[in-house]
Amino acid sequence: MTHINVLDPGASPLDYYGFELRRYREAAGLTQRQLGDVINYTGSLVGQIETARKLPTPEFSERADVALETGGLLSRLVTLVMRSQLPAWFQQVAELQARATEIYSFETHMVHGLLQTRAYARAVLGVLDQANLDDRTAVRLARQSIFERVEPPIYWLVLSEGALYQEIGGAQAMREQLAHLLSFEGNPRANIQILPYSAGAHVGLQGSFDLYRFGSDPSIVYTEGYGSGHPTANPDTVNDCSLRYDHLQAAALSLKESAELIRRVMEDRYGDQLA
Template identity: 70%
Template sequence: MTHINILDPGASPLHFYGSELRRYREETGLTQKELGDLLNYTGSLIGQIETARKVPTLAFSRRADKELVTGGALARTLVLVLRSQLPAWFQQVARLQELATEICIFHPHLVHGLLQTTAYARAVLGALDQSDLDKRTAARLARQQILEKDNPPTFWAVIGEAALRQAIGGPETMWEQLNHLRSFEHNPRVNIQVLPFSAGAHAGLPGSFDLYRFDDDPDLVYTEDYGPGHTTANPDTFRDCSLRYDHLQASALSITDSAELIRDLMETHSGQQFPVA
């Protein structure tokens, strides 16, 4: 077990997770291999997680919580672990997304991170930087848990048609990504509209932006470009972007028509018809 005796639980959330997993395992008298067999993972993976060399997944954490009878402690700690893998400037934004009661996003040429599939996220994150790609992808996908929690925010997305035609990651990746988007068609909490090319000039020409609404806190606008993103609670800015969003939704296709366009584009990327889940 490399460096297991010098693991510092206070060094990072990942180190704390590893030390807690080791503590729970040792309290039950299990070896790493024995725990791995119970969880259907290798003992080597258990060792890598315990020594903070591997980022655990939600599926792993839930299985480990069940077998080690932790009361869900590892899954709760995982939230902090995955947030710590995000860029420092984005960690506050991720927290805001968790607290928001309504999220409205507009992106003209990219599927939003909260809606991305694994392959699509890897292609986007790895376009110029392949370092720590597994960790960065896991951290991005973990944010999607906010759409699955007991009281999720109402989520509205206006996505430019260009984002759905750009073959990011190749045809198979795009087909999977589009099928994922279409799967939300009948989910009242996740509403997806496509802004078609035929809309022409539109209110979102200055660029992408997110709106976050809260029960007891000021509403926020989040924007980003090539550098760190920017949030503001300036009421005038929020009113301007909120009005822009209203116009974008009015220019976009309906939820039903958007789903149909997405299905048509799935066939475009595949070159043939596929059964739609």
């Protein structure tokens, strides 16, 4: 007899996901291999997800929802699964990003995680630690699902020009990353401004920060260190960073000029030509 690994659905969101996937599959009278054939995945992968040894992806969840007629349950659960896999100190921040109606980010040296491509994110995450890199990359990218909501947050990024030249992941990864930034051109809810070298001394020299605003709750400022995050709703800090952000936006290039600079760097430095 085949040994069936029994999961405690209350142990974690990942265990709960695996429990529900198995429950729906068995109710449909399908083996792991049969379900895999239907949704174009291996039966082995289905088994690994059911036993909480492998993270499901949004694509897997969508296909399984359709095949098993779950009413979208797995697609709803996968968001919680991904968030639960984030470092403990960052889980609160991911929740803030998911709840915010407006997000204002200033980045000094690399593209913000909410706009990173897979190759770029993989290079960032893999600098010192290659363990479970595929899963950790998927978890980071899953945070970007906030832009797929019926009413996504208004997002504004002021990015230092140096981040366009810091080659992360190689030339091909940078071409893809800069092209991804350009894909938001003309989107009124996702705006990217470049803070040029010519700005000289500016109010963001102390480092990167995020400002989260909500419909009724107080605004929150988030800063990050090595292996730690620091959200605060202190009114003085929020007011100070709000003023700083206003000045950063004023010192940055316009949206049109920013897109032109991104395109120029992509073509000249990374050898790509847009049609």
